[in-house]
Amino acid sequence: CIGKSVTLSGNAAPSVNWMPGNQNTTSITVSPLVTTNYVYTVTSIAGCINRDTVRVTVNPLPLVNAGSDLSICAGGTASLTATGGVSYSWSPGGQSSASIYVSPVTQTTYSVTATDANGCSASDAITVNVNPVPVVNFAPQLLCLGNTTVLDAGNPGSTFVWFPGGETTQSIVVSDSGHYDVEVTNAFGCLTT
Numbered sequence: 721c722i723g724k725s726v727t728l729s730g731n732a733a734p735s736v737n738w739m740p741g742n743q744n745t746t747s748i749t750v751s752p753l754v755t756t757n758y759v760y761t762v763t764s765i766a767g768c769i770n771r772d773t774v775r776v777t778v779n780p781l782p783l784v785n786a787g788s789d790l791s792i793c794a795g796g797t798a799s800l801t802a803t804g805g806v807s808y809s810w811s812p813g814g815q816s817s818a819s820i821y822v823s824p825v826t827q828t829t830y831s832v833t834a835t836d837a838n839g840c841s842a843s844d845a846i847t848v849n850v851n852p853v854p855v856v857n858f859a860p861q862l863l864c865l866g867n868t869t870v871l872d873a874g875n876p877g878s879t880f881v882w883f884p885g886g887e888t889t890q891s892i893v894v895s896d897s898g899h900y901d902v903e904v905t906n907a908f909g910c911l912t913t
Contacts, residue, residue, distance in 0.1 A: 827848065
């Protein structure tokens with residue numbers, strides 16, 4: 721794999737030489753950037769010469785893509801999918817499939833290492849941001865006949881839908897007994913009822 725090294729070894733002789741590199745040892749460690757032929761020349765005491773050639777094939781690293789950073793609402797789940805390899809390893813978690821599901825509680829960066837058919841590996845990372853969900857909590861209320869009360873969903877800057885009635889304000893005035901629900905969606909698109 722590109723960026724890696726390999727050791728080449730030949731038989732011993734009174735005189736040896738590796739080319740390219742012009743090294744005079746029986747073993748050399750090489751890290752070619754492209755596929756390269758290395759010629760090993762041995763010379764006997766009698767001056768007889770013999771050569772052998774070994775080809776070092778350089779494979780590119782896989783083009784790994786874990787996708788773009790994304791956001792989820794607290795308590796939600798994200799699907800992450802990596803491409804570029806035939807096998808995968810995710811961290812944290814240790815999952816070994818191309819696609820995984822994660823439910824982080826805080827912003828988390830997931831790294832994936834992909835290995836291709838040549839055994840070459842490369843990595844990519846994706847960050848999952850966790851956005852807060854609006855908090856709305858009403859206590860039961862008593863309403864005297866003929867009076868009104870205000871129900872306030874809090875969470876200014878959010879959007880609201882009340883049921884029944886369909887009002888879209890943060891607070892409503894009610895004069896009838898019953899069950900009231902409000903859907904609150906904050907600026908992150910996270911919804912609670």
